[in-house]
Amino acid sequence: MNETRAPRTPRTATPSAAPTRTPRPTAQPAPAPLPVPAAPDWPSRWHLLIPTSLRNTAANLGLWQNPTPLKPSDHLAQTLAVLERYGWCRSLDFSPTGRMCIRGAQTLLEHTGHVTPAARQRAVDYMQHTLRMDGVAMPFHAWNDLPTRTFPQVSHLLTASATAARNHGE
Incomplete structure (x- = not known):
């Protein structure tokens, strides 16, 4: 019995029965960085002479416009912007040339109303925590005044602290 067999045709499945390939997940693009609050202008003489309580009363009456206080993460970013704009120094809160x-x-930011005392203290707590994570057990202002301190190190401290505060929702 010699039967000749017909050549076989490849079997194909209908498109609906074919397994679907799921594309591999691609890495999500990094979220756009948050805008850095701008460093405020140096306050006018009147602003420096008027007590905060009087400015707040005038703001309540609509005669004065106070800035919106920032949360700790934005306060730390704005502190860095102030240092970049006016200059950074050691050993003095304010140098004779205007550096800080x-x-x-x-x-400066607290006196001009850009941060509340409570938010400033929270920002200080984040800076102290960042320093402790780096093995430093001194206050941030003493760390700032060390003779070997550089502005890139200060910038790193403020940026890392702001990131930590932002990660905690502040």
């Missing part, structure tokens, strides 16, 4: 240390920049 970290604490001086925070004082």
Whole structure:
């Protein structure tokens, strides 16, 4: 029995029965960085002479416009912006040439209403935590005044602290 067999045709499945390939997940693009709050202009003489309580009363009456206080992460970013704009120094909160240390920049922002005392203290807590994670057990203002300190190190401290505060929702 010699039967000749017909050549076989390849079997194909209908498109609906074919297994679907799922594309591999691609890496999500990094979220756009949050805008850095701009460093405020140096306050006018009137702003420096008017007590905070009087400015707040005038703001409540609509005669004065106070800035919106920032949360700790934005305050730390704005502190860095102030130091980049006016200059950074050691040993003095405010130098005769207008430069500031970290604490001086925070004082400027608090005095002009860009941060509340409570938010400033939270920002200080984040800086202290960042320093402790790096093995430093001294206050941030003493760390700032060390003779070997450089501005890139200060910038790193403020950026890392702001990131930690942002990660905690502050």
